[in-house]
Amino acid sequence: xxxxxxxxxxxxxxxxxxxSRTDLARLLGLSKGSISIFVxxxxxxxxxxxxxxxxxxxRPSVTLGLRSDAASFIGIxxxxxxxxxxxxxxxxxxxxRRQIPRExxxxxxxxxxxKAVQKxxxxxxxxxxxxxxxxxxxxGFVSRDRRICLASAALGWRNVDVAGExxxxxxxxxFVENDTNALIxxxxxxxxxxxxxxxxxxxxxxxxxxxHIIDSRLYRGHHGGxxxxxxxPVAFDLQNALPCRCGNRGCLETLASLQxxxxxxxxxxxxxxxxxxxxxANTGDPDALRILHRAGSALGFGLAQLVQILDPSQxxxxxxxxxxxxxxxxxxxxxxxxxxxxRPGTQSTxxxxxxxxxxxxxxxxxxxxxxxxxxxxxx
Numbered sequence: 410x411x412x413x414x415x416x417x418x419x420x421x422x423x424x425x426x427x428x429s430r431t432d433l434a435r436l437l438g439l440s441k442g443s444i445s446i447f448v449x450x451x452x453x454x455x456x457x458x459x460x461x462x463x464x465x466x467x468r469p470s471v472t473l474g475l476r477s478d479a480a481s482f483i484g485i486x487x488x489x490x491x492x493x494x495x496x497x498x499x500x501x502x503x504x505x506r507r508q509i510p511r512e513x514x515x516x517x518x519x520x521x522x523x524k525a526v527q528k529x530x531x532x533x534x535x536x537x538x539x540x541x542x543x544x545x546x547x548x549g550f551v552s553r554d555r556r557i558c559l560a561s562a563a564l565g566w567r568n569v570d571v572a573g574e575x576x577x578x579x580x581x582x583x584f585v586e587n588d589t590n591a592l593i594x595x596x597x598x599x600x601x602x603x604x605x606x607x608x609x610x611x612x613x614x615x616x617x618x619x620x621h622i623i624d625s626r627l628y629r630g631h632h633g634g635x636x637x638x639x640x641x642p643v644a645f646d647l648q649n650a651l652p653c654r655c656g657n658r659g660c661l662e663t664l665a666s667l668q669x670x671x672x673x674x675x676x677x678x679x680x681x682x683x684x685x686x687x688x689x690a691n692t693g694d695p696d697a698l699r700i701l702h703r704a705g706s707a708l709g710f711g712l713a714q715l716v717q718i719l720d721p722s723q724x725x726x727x728x729x730x731x732x733x734x735x736x737x738x739x740x741x742x743x744x745x746x747x748x749x750x751x752r753p754g755t756q757s758t759x760x761x762x763x764x765x766x767x768x769x770x771x772x773x774x775x776x777x778x779x780x781x782x783x784x785x786x787x788x
Contacts, residue, residue, distance in 0.1 A: 412447075413784070415447050416782070416783050416784040417437050417439075418433055418437070418451065419451070419456070419782045420782065420783045421436055422473060422475055423475060423499070423598070424603050424604060425604065426474075427460050427472040427473060427474040428473060429470035429471060429473065430445060430448060430470065430471075430473070448473060455478070455479060456479040457474065458474055458475075459471045460472045475499050476499075477502070477538075478498070478536055478537055478538040479498075479538050480498075480538040480541045480778075481496055481498055481499075481504065481530075481533070481537045481540045481541070482496070482497050482498075482499075482540065482541065482543075482544065482775075482777040483495070483526055483544070483773075483777065484496075484543075484544050484771055484775070484776075484777070485522060485526075485544065485546065485770065485773050486588065486767075486769035486772075486773055487518075487545065487547040487564065488547075488548060490510065491508040491511055492508065492509055492522065493766065493770040494506070494507045494508070494525045495770040496529045496530060496774075497774040497778070498537065499538075499778060501599030501771060501774070501775070501778075503771070504534060504537055505529040505533040506767065506770075507525050507529050507532075509525050511564075513565050513566075515571075516574075519578055520578065522578075523575065523578035523579050526581075540581060541581075541582070541777065541780075542583070542584060542781060543575065543581050543584070543777055544583075544585075544586065544772075544773035544778075545583060545586070545773055545776075546586055546588040546592075546776075547564065547586075548563040549564065549566070550587065551587050555572070556573060556584075556585060557571065557572070558585065582780070584776045584777055584780060586773070586776050588772075589610075589612055589620045590629075591769060591772030591773050591776060592610055592612055592618070592620065592727065592769060593610040593621070593627065594627060594775045595771045595773075596608075596772075597625075597775070598775040598778060598779060599775055600725075601760075602723055602725060602760075605622070605721075605722045606622070606624055607622060607623055607720070608621075608622050608721045608724070608725065609719060609721045609723070609724045610724075610725045610727065611638065611712065611715075611727070612727045612728075613666065613726065613729070615666060615667050615668040616662055617638060617639035617661055617662045618639065619636040619637070619639070620635075620636045621636055621719060621721065638661060638711055638715060639660060639661055639662040639666070640653065640655045640660045641661050642659040642660055643659065643660070643661045643664060643707050644663075646659075650663070651663040661707055664707035665704045665705070665711070667683065667729060669704065670683070670686070670701070670704050673700045673703075673704075674697070677696040677700065678696075679696055679697055679700075683729050683731045684731040686701070687701070687731050687735045687736075690735065690736050691736075698736060701735065701736045702736060702737075702740050704737055705738065705740030706740050706741075708726075709743065709744025710744050710745075712724055712741070713745045713747075713749050717750060721757055722757060722758065723757065723760055724745075724757055724758070724760065725762060726759070726760070726761050726762065727762050727764040727768060728762075729763070729764065730763035730764075733761050733763050741761075745759060
């Protein structure tokens with residue numbers, strides 16, 4: 410649909426905010442004549458809009474911004490049951506949302522998802538832009554062409570052509586991504602870290618996911634498994650450490666995930682719900698404090714190793730809202746800072762944020778949005 414020049418302009422405006430034609434020519438190293446041609450095309454197609462005047466030396470210039478109705482995107486999260494389907498605009502605003510049971514039978518799953526996609530499109534505002542694609546965030550391993558689920562223990566799938574099957578049912582291009590990778594792509598496009606060329610994201614849920622943007626691109630590793638922080642050993646006494654679902658012992662996930670925290674609480678005869686456990690810790694309950702302190706310390710130690718290896722500008726940690734302002738997060742921060750080598754200049758910034766119900770679905774929508782805005786080869 411667009412040439413490389415069009416995509417470069419859309420990329421610059423999406424990542425850096427509204428820009429004038431002069432700004433774009435300087436940023437992209439293109440002539441003002443070329444910029445004018447590309448911008449005219451994007452204005453005529455209803456992708457860009459002219460915004461406010463900027464007054465400086467010489468003639469005033471007009472800034473260009475992305476129209477909210479330039480296009481719309483579907484995001485599907487298969488991260489948990491129920492599955493979540495959202496329709497967003499190019500700025501990540503959710504225009505419609507639906508949840509359905511997450512079926513593990515592929516044929517039934519895709520049939521229900523296709524019907525849900527029709528419903529969210531029908532219930533969205535009538536002035537939304539053309540829906541250009543669907544992103545799917547799924548647990549497990551995905552092929553390099555982002556079409557096939559190679560293996561997903563959560564879904565029980567192996568070599569399932571997710572993109573092909575769902576595209577045939579919906580008539581839209583479909584792009585599939587590992588759920589945690591989808592999270593960081595959503596943070597990059599719709600979140601506050603979009604201008605950071607190097608940052609990491611860690612998700613604390615029933616398991617622990619981690620993923621990385623390096624030089625503004627998702628880093629997958631040679632086999633597509635980069636960022637498996639969850640299965641890094643952090644327990645020093647491995648012989649007596651807890652067994653992990655991966656078959657090893659002492660993995661970070663056995664100490665710092667929500668599932669491990671709840672299990673430790675039940676073993677101690679305490680409530681396993683996180684808000685109640687934190688409430689007990691706030692009253693000084695020694696067992697609750699011990700459990701949260703151990704979990705926060707393990708995660709902080711793991712994050713320190715991540716920072717030592719990758720040196721990201723930011724580490725964003727998404728977690729349960731109750732955990733974010735608790736002894737868990739305080740210990741996490743202290744432990745990470747204690748084990749990171751102090752470098753000259755600024756250090757990696759730790760950002761703790763509450764995960765929302767739509768986080769994975771928004772990440773999925775961002776995959777479709779990036780293909781539209783930046784081109785097929787961007788991700």
